[in-house]
Amino acid sequence: MENKLPCNRKYRLIPNSYVPVMLRPRKRQSDQLRPLNYRTMEVVVVEEGVKKQDIVADILNERIRRRLDESFYVLDLDDVLEKINQWKRCMPRVGLFYAVKCNSSAAILRVVAAAGCGFDVASKSEMQKALSTGVPSSRLVYSNTCKAASHLVHARRHALRLTVFDSEDELRKLHRLFPGAQVMVRLRYGDPAAAIPMSGRFGVDTATARRLLGVAWQLGLEVVGVAFHVGCGSSDPAAYVQAVAESRKVFDMRGEVGKPMRVLDIGGGFPGVLSKVAMSFPEFCAPINKALDEHFPPESGVEIMAEPGQYLVTTAQSLFTSVIGVKSEADGQEQDTYILSDGLYGACRDIATFHLQPTIRVHPAHPPASEPKKVKVTLCGPTCDSLDKLVSDFSMPEAHTGDWLELRNMGAYTNELASGFNGFPQPKTVVLVSKGHLSLIPT
Ligand SMILES: Cc1ncc(COP(=O)(O)O)c(C=O)c1O
Numbered sequence: 001m002e003n004k005l006p007c008n009r010k011y012r013l014i015p016n017s018y019v020p021v022m023l024r025p026r027k028r029q030s031d032q033l034r035p036l037n038y039r040t041m042e043v044v045v046v047e048e049g050v051k052k053q054d055i056v057a058d059i060l061n062e063r064i065r066r067r068l069d070e071s072f073y074v075l076d077l078d079d080v081l082e083k084i085n086q087w088k089r090c091m092p093r094v095g096l097f098y099a100v101k102c103n104s105s106a107a108i109l110r111v112v113a114a115a116g117c118g119f120d121v122a123s124k125s126e127m128q129k130a131l132s133t134g135v136p137s138s139r140l141v142y143s144n145t146c147k148a149a150s151h152l153v154h155a156r157r158h159a160l161r162l163t164v165f166d167s168e169d170e171l172r173k174l175h176r177l178f179p180g181a182q183v184m185v186r187l188r189y190g191d192p193a194a195a196i197p198m199s200g201r202f203g204v205d206t207a208t209a210r211r212l213l214g215v216a217w218q219l220g221l222e223v224v225g226v227a228f229h230v231g232c233g234s235s236d237p238a239a240y241v242q243a244v245a246e247s248r249k250v251f252d253m254r255g256e257v258g259k260p261m262r263v264l265d266i267g268g269g270f271p272g273v274l275s276k277v278a279m280s281f282p283e284f285c286a287p288i289n290k291a292l293d294e295h296f297p298p299e300s301g302v303e304i305m306a307e308p309g310q311y312l313v314t315t316a317q318s319l320f321t322s323v324i325g326v327k328s329e330a331d332g333q334e335q336d337t338y339i340l341s342d343g344l345y346g347a348c349r350d351i352a353t354f355h356l357q358p359t360i361r362v363h364p365a366h367p368p369a370s371e372p373k374k375v376k377v378t379l380c381g382p383t384c385d386s387l388d389k390l391v392s393d394f395s396m397p398e399a400h401t402g403d404w405l406e407l408r409n410m411g412a413y414t415n416e417l418a419s420g421f422n423g424f425p426q427p428k429t430v431v432l433v434s435k436g437h438l439s440l441i442p443t
Helices: 052-065 077-090 106-114 124-131 149-157 168-177 206-219 237-251 281-295 310-316 349-353 435-440
Strands: 009-014 017-022 041-046 072-076 094-099 118-121 140-142 162-165 182-186 222-227 263-265 303-306 317-327 337-340 360-363 374-380 389-397 404-407 428-434
Touching (some): 041 106, 052 404, 077 435, 106 124, 124 149, 182 263, 206 222, 237 281, 310 317, 349 389
Parallel strands (some): 041 428, 182 222, 222 263
Antiparallel strands (some): 317 404, 360 404
16 A cells, blocks of 8 residues: 655655655645645654654754754654553543644644544634544534634534533523533632642532523533533642542432433643652542542443643653853853743743743754763743743753753643744744654645
């Protein structure tokens, strides 16, 4: 069978170099599947026996040689696939609906679709991106508790029925614009220790859920279940356990008119980097599975789904950013400041906002004569905003103008939050995929 290469360039690695081979663009295979956008993405097929770090070193060397300095991502699709497989092993009863908001790179969405998973979308644009992979709208959940009317009408046109609500106003809007929707009440329940708790803004308590369910039933809406999200970056499976138990109470609220509910959506929040939770992923999942089996045993017929975002993509993507300048102590600084080609308004918003300590490796432009000394520095982005500062007092190997920094675990909420302020471009993406997984990203 002909090997379907979805890439515009193929690299055959020969020692210390690689040769791009141009491939003709392929025809579209279906009405829905859109071609990958090669202006923002370059796909590199990793041949058997070739090490990914050698490809990355080649790409960096080429950039250094050509004096290019704009940031770029390296996205490892094999890592995304491994996360999906791990999910299927550890959460066998829980359908995976990837949260598109976390990283909507077309390559990731295709892997998710090809692996048989679904999507959590929050807007018309996210619907379009998810549907462009060719999945039917029945594999989408519209997880926005307050939907703009025009976006809701778009969902209706595409028969995207499964959605959430947490207010009477939203129920009336659904009744008016999309009476055939299948609705889940969003519960306010969360892990207070999560990096971004959700319960401040989203969801309702159980008493309010009871009242809203009454309204939904009166309006004749099809109430299919309960949804919750314990918060982004949860570190405590106990939060899910309690929310599952609370959801059971809502399932038991069936009034005279209410039909039995049949869907439980346990949201996102699953850790992207396990060092933060100090346990393995199977250990994180075990108590959640136990709670699901206790409150929603398989014989209950309840379909269980989740909307992980960062779990799937955090470790898959690294950011490569260059040091475009150094302002040193000799320039009157308290400590040396490295100015990078990416910052708060690019991929690094979360690092700056949540004071995260990035995991950094330095790739020197010129091989150093000796082991670089450790220094304490401030890292800043390239814009003219004084807020564009990532970290201070940050301990890392000494770097110089022209060197490249590799920031690991940059797959979640990076591309999506970048604004391009001051005209600095969004980093392009180099997608790495091993030859065996090529068929997962068809054109
Ligand atoms: C409704 C909903 N589902 C899923 C997610 C994904 O969360 P996470 O990336 O923490 O898994 C979010 C994140 O904001 C969300 O709001």
